[in-house]
Amino acid sequence: MTEKLLQADGINRYYTVRTGLFGKSATVRALSTTSFSLEAGKTLAVVGESGCGKSTLARVISMIEPPGQGSFTLDGTTIKADEPASSDIRSSVQLVFQDPYGSLNPRQKISQILCEPLVINKPELNAAQREEQAREMLQLVGLRTEHYDRYPHMFSGGQRQRIAIARALMLRPKLLVLDEPVSALDLSIQSQILNLLVELQDKLNLTYLFISHDLSVVKHMADEILVMYLGRVVESGSTDDIFNDPRHPYTQALLSATPVADPTLEKNRIQLVGELPSPLSPPSGCAFNPRCWIAQDQCKNDSPRLQVQGTHAVSCHFPQRS
Amino acid sequence: MTLLDVKNLTVEFKTSQGPFRAVDSIDVTVDANDVLAIVGESGSGKSVSMLAVMGLLPWTATVTSDRMLFNGVDLTGLNAKERRNIVGKDMSMIFQEPMSSLNPCFTIGFQLREALKAHLPLSRRERKNRAVELLEMVGIPEPAKRLVAFPHQLSGGMNQRVMIAMAIACKPKLLIADEPTTALDVTIQAQILELLLELNHQQDMALVLITHDMGVVAETAERVSVQYAGQKVEEQSVEALFATPRHPYTYALLAALPERSTGKLLPSIPGVVPGQFDRPSGCLFSPRCKFADARCVQDVPYANADDPTSVRCHYPLAQSAS
Numbered sequence: 001m002t003e004k005l006l007q008a009d010g011i012n013r014y015y016t017v018r019t020g021l022f023g024k025s026a027t028v029r030a031l032s033t034t035s036f037s038l039e040a041g042k043t044l045a046v047v048g049e050s051g052c053g054k055s056t057l058a059r060v061i062s063m064i065e066p067p068g069q070g071s072f073t074l075d076g077t078t079i080k081a082d083e084p085a086s087s088d089i090r091s092s093v094q095l096v097f098q099d100p101y102g103s104l105n106p107r108q109k110i111s112q113i114l115c116e117p118l119v120i121n122k123p124e125l126n127a128a129q130r131e132e133q134a135r136e137m138l139q140l141v142g143l144r145t146e147h148y149d150r151y152p153h154m155f156s157g158g159q160r161q162r163i164a165i166a167r168a169l170m171l172r173p174k175l176l177v178l179d180e181p182v183s184a185l186d187l188s189i190q191s192q193i194l195n196l197l198v199e200l201q202d203k204l205n206l207t208y209l210f211i212s213h214d215l216s217v218v219k220h221m222a223d224e225i226l227v228m229y230l231g232r233v234v235e236s237g238s239t240d241d242i243f244n245d246p247r248h249p250y251t252q253a254l255l256s257a258t259p260v261a262d263p264t265l266e267k268n269r270i271q272l273v274g275e276l277p278s279p280l281s282p283p284s285g286c287a288f289n290p291r292c293w294i295a296q297d298q299c300k301n302d303s304p305r306l307q308v309q310g311t312h313a314v315s316c317h318f319p320q321r322s
Numbered sequence: 323m324t325l326l327d328v329k330n331l332t333v334e335f336k337t338s339q340g341p342f343r344a345v346d347s348i349d350v351t352v353d354a355n356d357v358l359a360i361v362g363e364s365g366s367g368k369s370v371s372m373l374a375v376m377g378l379l380p381w382t383a384t385v386t387s388d389r390m391l392f393n394g395v396d397l398t399g400l401n402a403k404e405r406r407n408i409v410g411k412d413m414s415m416i417f418q419e420p421m422s423s424l425n426p427c428f429t430i431g432f433q434l435r436e437a438l439k440a441h442l443p444l445s446r447r448e449r450k451n452r453a454v455e456l457l458e459m460v461g462i463p464e465p466a467k468r469l470v471a472f473p474h475q476l477s478g479g480m481n482q483r484v485m486i487a488m489a490i491a492c493k494p495k496l497l498i499a500d501e502p503t504t505a506l507d508v509t510i511q512a513q514i515l516e517l518l519l520e521l522n523h524q525q526d527m528a529l530v531l532i533t534h535d536m537g538v539v540a541e542t543a544e545r546v547s548v549q550y551a552g553q554k555v556e557e558q559s560v561e562a563l564f565a566t567p568r569h570p571y572t573y574a575l576l577a578a579l580p581e582r583s584t585g586k587l588l589p590s591i592p593g594v595v596p597g598q599f600d601r602p603s604g605c606l607f608s609p610r611c612k613f614a615d616a617r618c619v620q621d622v623p624y625a626n627a628d629d630p631t632s633v634r635c636h637y638p639l640a641q642s643a644s
Contacts, residue, residue: 192592216581217580261581269512
C-alpha cells in the first residue's frame with residue numbers, strides 16, 4: 001500500500017522584475033497553477049527546456065520559497081502561501097544540486113559538511129554520535145570512511161556528487177529533490193551515480209523529485225513524468241504514457257529532438273521553429289502556439305485546460321493520437 | 323582526398339609538477355566532406371588535439387607530430403602570419419560556450435564583418451551584405467536588424483548560430499565544432515546539428531565534431547574516433563562502432579547508456595579516468611577494464627599505425643559474425 005507523500009494543489013510562483021531604471025515592473029510567471037501528486041517510494045521526473053519553471057518548482061517544493069498561491073501537502077503537513085513552514089517539515093525535504101564543484105564549500109572538510117545539518121537540526125546529538133552517523137552515511141553512498149577528514153578538492157566530480165547526496169541524506173529526509181544530479185558528470189560516472197540513486201531509493205524508501213533535461217536518463221529513472229513548458233504543465237503521466245503515447249505536440253517534438261544512440265534508427269524528426277518565448281510576455285492562449293505546427297485560431301485565444309484521462313493528463317485543444 | 327592528415331600528434335603541458343601529456347600519439351585523418359566525431363570523457367584530450375591543429379594552444383604546450391598536413395600545407399612549419407591566413411579561413415572552429423566566445427563589447431555585425439575583413443578582399447558594402455546573407459543562412463530571423471544587436475541581447479541558441487555564421491564566413495574546407503550543442507536545449511540542439519549537417523552537404527565542408535554525447539554521434543557522424551585519457555583507442559564507422567565496439571572501453575561506455583539498459587541498475591564502469599599522477603603503467607584503461615590481465619598491466623598496447631581500423635588493446639573484442 002502506497003500513500004501520497006506529496007500533493008500539490010494549484011501552486012504558482014510569480015516574480016516581479018523591474019524593466020530598466022524607470023520602466024514599469026513586469027511579472028515573470030515562472031510557475032503557473034501546477035498540481036500533481038507523488039507516491040512514497042516513487043520517482044517523479046520533471047522535464048522541459050531551460051526557463052520552463054522546473055527549478056522554480058524545486059525551490060517551492062523544497063520550501064526555499066513559499067508558493068505564491070495554492071498549497072501543497074507533504075507527509076501530512078500542509079504548506080500554504082502565507083504560512084512559513086516549520087523546521088521539522090523542512091528537514092524532510094533535501095536538495096542535491098547540479099554542479100558538484102559549486103555545491104560543496106571548499107574550506108570545509110567532509111566531516112564538517114556532513115555534520116552541519118545535524119548540528120543545526122539535531123542539537124541533542126553529541127559530537128561522537130554525529131561522527132558515527134556521518135561515517136555510516138559515507139559508506140552508504142559508496143565512499144570509504146577514511147575520506148572523512150579530507151577536503152572537497154581531493155575528490156573527483158563523481159565522488160563529490162556522492163558527498164552531496166550523503167549530505168542531503170544526513171537528516172533522513174523522505175523526499176529528495178534532485179536538480180539535474182548527473183548532467184555535469186561524464187558518461188561513465190553518470191551511470192555510477194544513477195545506480196547509487198536507485199540503490200538508495202530501495203534501501204531507504206526515498207521519494208525522488210527528479211529534475212532533468214536528459215530524456216534517456218528520465219526514462220531510466222522515472223515512474224511518472226511531468227512535462228513543462230513556460231511555467232505550465234503541458235502533459236503528465238506514467239513513463240509509459242509519455243514515451244509510448246505522447247499526446248501534446250511539445251512532448252512529441254521534445255522526444256523526437258532527443259538524439260538516440262542508435263545509428264541504424266530511422267529519424268523522423270519534428271523540427272520546432274523558433275525558441276522559447278520570454279516568460280515576461282508569454283503568448284496569448286496556449287503558450288506553445290507560436291511554435292506549434294497544428295495550432296489553430298482557438299489556440300491563439302484560449303488557454304487549454306489540463307484534461308485528465310486515467311493517469312495521463314494533457315493540456316492541449318487538439319491532443320494528438322500516436 | 324585527404325584534407326587533414328595528422329600522424330602521431332603529442333601535446334605536453336608544462337606544469338609546476340612536471341610535464342603532463344594531454345594528448346598521446348594520436349592520428350587523425352579527415353577527408354573532404356567527411357563527418358568525423360571525436361568522442362571521449364573530460365580529460366581525454368579531444369579538445370586539446372584539435373586546438374593543437376588550429377594552433378590555439380598557450381605557450382605552456384609543446385606540440386610534436388610526425389606529420390600535420392592540412393590541404394597539402396604543413397601546419398608545423400608555419401609562422402604566425404602564415405597560420406593566420408589559414409585559421410579562420412580554410413579551417414575554423416566553433417566552441418562550446420556561445421555566450422563567452424563572442425566579445426560582449428561589440429555588435430555581432432561588427433564581429434562578423436571583422437572575420438570577413440581579415441580574409442577576403444571585399445568592400446565595406448559587400449561585407450555588410452555578406453554578413454546579412456550569413457545570418458540568414460544560419461536561420462536567424464530579421465538578419466539585417468540583428469547586425470546591430472549585442473551578444474547579450476540574443477539567446478544562447480542564437481549566439482551559437484552567430485558563431486557558426488562567423489566560422490563559415492569564408493567558406494572553410496574544415497569546420498571543427500567543439501561540443502557545439504552542450505550548453506543548449508534539446509530542441510535547439512536539433513536545429514543546430516541539422517544546420518551543421520546541411521552546411522556539410524551544401525558547402526562541401528568537412529566537419530569534425532567533438533562531443534561526449536553518444537546520441538549526437540549516432541545521429542550526425544559518419545566515422546567515430548574514441549579517445550581515452552589522451553589516447554585514441556579505436557576508430558570505426560558509426561554503424562560498426564555502435565554494433566560491434568572493439569575496445570573494451572567503447573563497449574563499456576555504450577553499455578552504460580541508460581537507453582540501452584534493460585534492468586534497473588546500469589552496467590557502470592568502476593573507478594575514474596586516471597589523472598596526471600596516477601597513470602597506470604600498461605594499458606591506461608586496465609584498472610577499470612573487466613577483461614584486463616597481467617599483460618595489460620605491464621605492457622602498453624599499440625594500435626597498428628598502418629591500419630586505421632586497428633584497436634589500441636591487447637585483446638580487442640571479437641567482431642561478431644555479421
